[in-house]
Amino acid sequence: MSEAIIEVNQLTKQFKSNRAVYNADFKISKGEIFGLIGKNGAGKSTLLKMIGGLIHPSKGEIHLFDHTVKGNHTYFERMGLLIENPGFFPNYSAYKNLELIAISYGLKNRKKHIFELLELVGLDKLNKSKVKNYSMGMKQRLGIAAALLGSPDVLILDEPINGLDPQGISEIRKLILKLNIAGMTILISSHILEELSKVATKYAIIHEGEILEIISTEELLLQCEERVELEVDEANIIIPLLENDLNINNYKVLTNQMIHIYDTHVENKQIINVLVENKMAVHSITKYKQSLEQYFLQRTGREGESFD
Template structure:
């Protein structure tokens, strides 16, 4: 049997706000080079989960492991392997792309000038590195954000709505960059998005969170391949373990969430 290498392992992750359980014993694993779509309604617990994985919020129970490192007890080692854009990337508009990244690089051990130039090239910005970021389109700023996340050579990149607000060309460039980084560099992605068709086009796996619970997962590659045959759906709760007749991720999502309501 092939040994799978899990870059991210989330076990029984729980977070309460007062008497309300926002994330409820959530379990999630992402393999090396996997692009995982994290789906759910507003208030379903997605953002809180992401903030716990990035160390911005402390869980009440459970654990997060990144490449085997425990985020709580081995925080420095674990978080050094993560790059994230949790909100819209912010840069100094009057500085060049290179100078913006150099400022971040100065805060990271071992990140050289060569690495700054390298990530700008990977992000497709090599011809605009000396231009001020204020002249960049939204799509270019998003690619610059991914370049910034690449500086410390992460094994996992977390993106929150990476194509939100982009024009079609910007969306295409971001999706192509994500697929390239996964396939050529072995980087794993956890992507939160409401744009189901975008997720279906680039993700290898998808999971749906509702009321703080991961209620179902599916292999998106299998979903794309089996347009006529029902596919098996894994779930953390037996009541949700079914065979779905969905032929698109959108249909699968609404089949799983119809009638559900989220937490704040």
């Protein structure tokens, strides 16, 4: 049995002459927060709609809970979706909106379940205010509550922080982490890598419909971590000097000529002095620091552009 709760193989969606998603391949394990990162129009929403069963792929396969699914399969019912803007009756309260959805699902013991969800997302279960008077953050939290009706195993969120103020972003972030700690597997899209990095455990970078890279949080942070890139003749001869003379222990030997040093307490000139004193040649030494934004733009070949 596969460990993946979601797996897509060669997933493609073509809208006439527009290829929205092309040959997407990735796996999501139970308990992960999987971040789908890409600029607006990259194909994020289309991909999420296919995984959630809202639209049919033009090609490829979707595996949910270790089963291949096609068409309107019951496995799609184990997924809660908040894709694009949540639609509610503006003149009804949060409770009334959720009650109508629960009735359409045929849920029993609706009142208790709805009260629990409203409490979970931080909305007053007894508040009779109309949804039209809610802030955007409150509407997003209500949208997540609606997606959780029926107790799904997977929650799919499409740009849940889009347009929110800092307080609203913080509230959604805390809610996502709270749900994940409780065991929820979450697939979330965003065009803001800096914010997504605060919750996601793994990422897929999508650009013009194609998945460019699958990377874990640890790998991503390592790529963007401050370091010194040292190029020498022979790394194996240099290592004892770094460890013994400079007390450098956090480093990585990439090749016999290239070493990445992550100990930031040592200045470049100190490294050069020690190596020169020991008659070791230094071809280059560069202090490197890349932001998450720069990493994303570099991977999509759009360095120098604004990331919005």
